[in-house]
Amino acid sequence: MNRPSLIDMSLNEATAPLYARVKNVIPEIEWPVFAPDIAAINALKRERNAVILAHNYMTPEIFHCVADFVGDSLQLAREAAKTDAKIIVQAGVHFMAETSKILSPEKTVLIPSLEAGCSLASSITGADVRLLKQKYPGLPVVTYVNTSADVKAESDICCTSGNALKVVEAIARDFGTDTVIMIPDKYLARNVAAKTGVKVITWEGSCEVHERFTAQEIRDFRAAHPGITVLAHPECPPDVVAEADFAGSTAAMINYVGDRKPNRVVMITECSMSDNVAVEYPDVEFVRPCNLCPHMKRIALDGILQSLETMTHEVIVPVDVAARAKTPIDRMLAVKA
Numbered sequence: 629m630n631r632p633s634l635i636d637m638s639l640n641e642a643t644a645p646l647y648a649r650v651k652n653v654i655p656e657i658e659w660p661v662f663a664p665d666i667a668a669i670n671a672l673k674r675e676r677n678a679v680i681l682a683h684n685y686m687t688p689e690i691f692h693c694v695a696d697f698v699g700d701s702l703q704l705a706r707e708a709a710k711t712d713a714k715i716i717v718q719a720g721v722h723f724m725a726e727t728s729k730i731l732s733p734e735k736t737v738l739i740p741s742l743e744a745g746c747s748l749a750s751s752i753t754g755a756d757v758r759l760l761k762q763k764y765p766g767l768p769v770v771t772y773v774n775t776s777a778d779v780k781a782e783s784d785i786c787c788t789s790g791n792a793l794k795v796v797e798a799i800a801r802d803f804g805t806d807t808v809i810m811i812p813d814k815y816l817a818r819n820v821a822a823k824t825g826v827k828v829i830t831w832e833g834s835c836e837v838h839e840r841f842t843a844q845e846i847r848d849f850r851a852a853h854p855g856i857t858v859l860a861h862p863e864c865p866p867d868v869v870a871e872a873d874f875a876g877s878t879a880a881m882i883n884y885v886g887d888r889k890p891n892r893v894v895m896i897t898e899c900s901m902s903d904n905v906a907v908e909y910p911d912v913e914f915v916r917p918c919n920l921c922p923h924m925k926r927i928a929l930d931g932i933l934q935s936l937e938t939m940t941h942e943v944i945v946p947v948d949v950a951a952r953a954k955t956p957i958d959r960m961l962a963v964k965a
């Protein structure tokens with residue numbers, strides 16, 4: 629008979645409270661695969677004075693078991709600006725790590741996979757923004773944070789899905805204009821334009837995860853699950869948002885569930901969100917369509933551990949680009965929530 633070794637037993641003890649937290653979403657048979665990396669990451673991050681900033685789309689073993697701060701893009705940016713840690717490990721995609729570096733240039737920012745990109749960020753370059761500014765002189769450029777530092781550096785203000793409407797209205801007021809350029813997500817731009825008198829010129833970018841949802845799918849969910857609450861991310865096409873009960877950033881969707889405790893809910897967004905929220909609200913029934921973000925899913929426990937062990941991959945933003953990109957990010961952070 630195989631007896632558990634002393635090492636296994638202490639590992640089990642160290643990670644048992646964490647497993648108790650996620651047992652509803654991680655089968656018991658999978659836990660021994662995660663437990664050693666979780667214990668090693670939590671020990672090493674303390675030793676190195678590192679924090680792990682994890683986006684809401686991380687899988688539950690990252691989100692609930694090794695992250696120090698979790699949230700949407702806006703919350704992670706705010707946290708990166710104020711943490712005292714020397715090292716930030718970004719459990720998210722590259723533009724998030726760049727934002728952290730820009731806000732905390734004195735810190736070492738690590739990303740576990742250099743391939744964790746974003747279809748929105750890769751849809752536009754700094755040169756594209758310069759051409760747009762030539763085409764529409766004098767109009768403010770509102771740039772979604774899902775962009776490279778080069779693109780931010782050409783912009784007047786950044787926004788996230790959590791503050792896009794407020795940012796558009798604030799910058800239009802500041803510039804004394806009724807029109808803004810909002811890049812690169814055409815759907816986010818159209819969803820914002822539907823809620824404001826400000827006219828929006830946009831770009832042909834889209835999120836490869838959210839653009840796949842259709843209005844018919846939402847109607848099918850409602851038919852199959854009468855009374856279901858539908859929450860959608862504003863990167864979804866406008867006809868999908870129109871079918872939803874509420875549209876908001878990932879954090880806003882989580883808050884909606886926490887505040888209203890619907891009996892049954894479907895989150896029209898990346899797959900891992902529902903697992904993470906289900907841990908907090910076991911009495912809410914989640915219907916779970918599964919559109920995965922292949923970029924977010926490049927971040928896994930073994931990569932996070934390797935990042936901390938080898939101090940890779942360090943995210944570097946050239947100083948002059950970082951300085952110019954910081955201005956629109958700071959301007960966004962100054963817009964009242």
Ligand code: 13P
Pocket residue numbers: 684699700701702774788789790835863876877878879
């Ligand atoms: P938020 O978490 O800011 O809503 O963004 C969603 C997203 O797609 C990030 O990549």
Ligand code: SF4
Pocket residue numbers: 721745746747748749774835836837838863898921922923924
């Ligand atoms: Fe980019 Fe969409 Fe993935 Fe977010 S979910 S990182 S917007 S591709």
